[in-house]
Amino acid sequence: MSKKGIQSGYPKKGGRLLKKLKAVKYAYSIFACALIAFGLAVLPKGWFPADAFMLYGGILMIGFGTIRILGYFSKDALQLAFQFDLFLGIASAVLGCYMIWDAQAAGHIVMVLGVFFLIDALSKIQTAIDARRIGVERWWLILGVALVAAALGALVILTEFRDIAIVSRLIGANLAVDGVLNLYVTQSTVNTIRRKKVWEA
Helix, strand or coil, rough: CCCHHHCCCCCCHHHHHHHHHHHHHHHHHHHHHHHHHHHHHHCCCCCCHHHHHHHHHHHHHHHHHHHHHHHHCCCCCCCCCCCHHHHHHHHHHHHHHHEEEEECHHHHHHHHHHHHHHHHHHHHHHHHHHHHHHCCCCHHHHHHHHHHHHHHHHHHHHHHCCCCHHHHHHHHHHHHHHHHHHHHHHHHHHHHHHHHHHCCC
16 A cells, blocks of 8 residues: 555544644744753853843743643654653743742742753653663663753752852753753654554554
8 A cells, every 4th residue: 555545544633633743843843942042042151141031931931831731632642752741841831930920039940940950851761761662763862862961950950059150051051952852852752653653554
């Protein structure tokens, strides 16, 4: 049977779900790229205006959190890429709201961000293990980046009250690496699962 024949026989409801999944993946990737860009903007300076960081960071966290929640309910096969995103999406959105609501809390938001990034990285380590089980070829790349992100998250927590330039650079690096991690996981695992599902139909 030809590929065209397989695709034309795909149920209409399944086709709508696939379109929804593609839209979520596209939005997820955009926010992951925004996270990378924001991190790279903070990283080289070693300093970023607290008010601007809290505002833009808060908006980014709310937007990304919303997309992560949608991803969790996107009916992706096995929920590999989005399996922890209900909790992480809610946590991200709540954290973003707090950052915008209390811009003066920049001093102690560092610890909270460090904990959030550490938990996110640990969830991706589990994702890498699950990816290996289902045959994703480059699961080890997910694992490697997740370990780097976890280390950076731990460093942010440990250096909370150290030099502001060091802390800012660590946060910038953490934002960028977390964005890369989420982008790669979404692009690789969602594509692999959906492609296999089409050919098995």
